[in-house]
Amino acid sequence: GENVEQHPSTLSVQEGDSAVIKCTYSDSASNYFPWYKQELGKRPQLIIDIRSNVGEKKDQRIAVTLNKTAKHFSLHITETQPEDSAVYFCAASINGNKLVFGAGTILRVKS
Amino acid sequence: DAGITQSPRHKVTETGTPVTLRCHQTENHRYMYWYRQDPGHGLRLIHYSYGVKDTDKGEVSDGYSVSRSKTEDFLLTLESATSSQTSVYFCAISATGTTYEQYFGPGTRLTVT
Numbered sequence: 754g755e756n757v758e759q760h761p762s763t764l765s766v767q768e769g770d771s772a773v774i775k776c777t778y779s780d781s782a783s784n785y786f787p788w789y790k791q792e793l794g795k796r797p798q799l800i801i802d803i804r805s806n807v808g809e810k811k812d813q814r815i816a817v818t819l820n821k822t823a824k825h826f827s828l829h830i831t832e833t834q835p836e837d838s839a840v841y842f843c844a845a846s847i848n849g850n851k852l853v854f855g856a857g858t859i860l861r862v863k864s
Numbered sequence: 865d866a867g868i869t870q871s872p873r874h875k876v877t878e879t880g881t882p883v884t885l886r887c888h889q890t891e892n893h894r895y896m897y898w899y900r901q902d903p904g905h906g907l908r909l910i911h912y913s914y915g916v917k918d919t920d921k922g923e924v925s926d927g928y929s930v931s932r933s934k935t936e937d938f939l940l941t942l943e944s945a946t947s948s949q950t951s952v953y954f955c956a957i958s959a960t961g962t963t964y965e966q967y968f969g970p971g972t973r974l975t976v977t
Contacts, residue, residue, distance in 0.1 A: 787964075797954070798968075799966070844907075849958060851922060852907075852966060855906055856904055856906045857906050
């Protein structure tokens with residue numbers, strides 16, 4: 754079955770700097786890759802996603818890139834702000850069902 | 865937030881007792897999912913439903929059963945709770961087989977003593 758590895762497990766950045774979180778997946782049939790943000794005690798919130806027919810997608814300060822050949826995808830956050838501090842999860846699936854999540858990255862943005 | 869509620873939001877129960885968690889949605893979405901979240905493991909899929917009375921297993925289904933008799937409700941049952949089932953349980957929904965995006969409910973914190 755699918756296996757998703759996520760790095761780093763914790764990431765500290767200065768406010769205004771960029772943050773990058775990377776994930777690798779094992780099943781070449783996976784075609785959907787969402788990213789979730791979870792604040793303490795809250796539900797995971799979908800922040801951006803990408804499908805395998807696209808190499809990059811942007812939404813304001815957030816972007817996701819996908820390398821199907823290497824089977825990895827990354828989340829990029831530019832101009833980080835204190836409210837970006839949270840746990841971020843990547844996931845992979847075939848056609849949206851049976852999401853397999855990475856273990857999460859704790860992002861701390863220091864002001 | 866999508867119209868998803870979970871009940872109860874918190875529960876403490878004893879080992880060996882049955883427990884049922886409820887997920888209710890007002891979005892009329894076809895797909896519903898149950899995940900558990902544990903430190904160091906992210907979220908793991910327990911079971912999911914792709915329609916009324918249509919369910920399938922996820923990666924950690926042992927010890928759990930589900931039922932969906934109405935579009936809006938998806939029940940997760942622990943037949944005989946164990947301490948290893950202490951976790952936070954999240955329900956999620958998605959609209960159709962081609963929409964893909966999943967939206968999560970507020971979660972239920974279950975403690976098995």
